[in-house]
Every structure is written in C-alpha cells, then in structure tokens.
C-alpha cells in the first residue's frame with residue numbers, strides 16, 4: 299500500500315521531464331553542433347597533400363572543390379599553414395606554367 303509520500307516520489311520524475319528546458323530539447327543544440335563538426339571528415343596533412351594537386355586542378359577548372367574534396371577544403375579552411383603554403387606554391391607553379399608561351 300502506497301502512502302502519500304511514496305506517491306510523490308513516484309510522480310516527481312515525470313513532472314520534471316515535462317518541464318520545458320529539461321531533457322532532450324535543451325541538450326539537442328549541443329549534440330547537433332557536435333554532429334555538424336564531425337559529419338564531414340577532415341583529412342590530415344598527408345592525405346591533404348596527396349589530393350592537393352587534384353584540388354588545385356579543380357580550382358583552375360572552377361569546379362566545386364568544396365563538394366569534390368570536402369576533406370581537403372575543410373583542412374585548408376581550418377587554416378593549416380603547411381597545406382595552405384603548399385596550395386599557394388602549386389597555384390604559383392600553375393600560373394608560371396600558364397605564362398610560358
């Protein structure tokens with residue numbers, strides 16, 4: 299037989315769950331942010347370097363490199379100094395090659 303106090307204990311968790319700001323709705327934004335940060339895989343420097351010449355060729359053709367090489371694009375836009383320097387060097391090499399008659 300349940301006395302009044304026992305009933306209150308049983309009912310309290312349900313009332314807490316129904317209150318706005320408690321439970322999944324308030325935790326969803328954080329979870330969503332984490333998912334958005336990890337849904338596209340970012341490559342490391344070695345992987346980026348391997349694809350970088352193709353990435354630059356894509357840029358030269360005005361391809362949508364962000365879609366074709368999302369990992370490379372993400373790595374470069376994150377500001378990796380080594381790979382951005384390599385990108386500039388490749389672009390300079392292509393520009394120099396294009397200027398040769």
Ligand SMILES: [Zn+2]
Pocket residue numbers: 342343344346373378379380381382
């Ligand atoms: Zn890098």
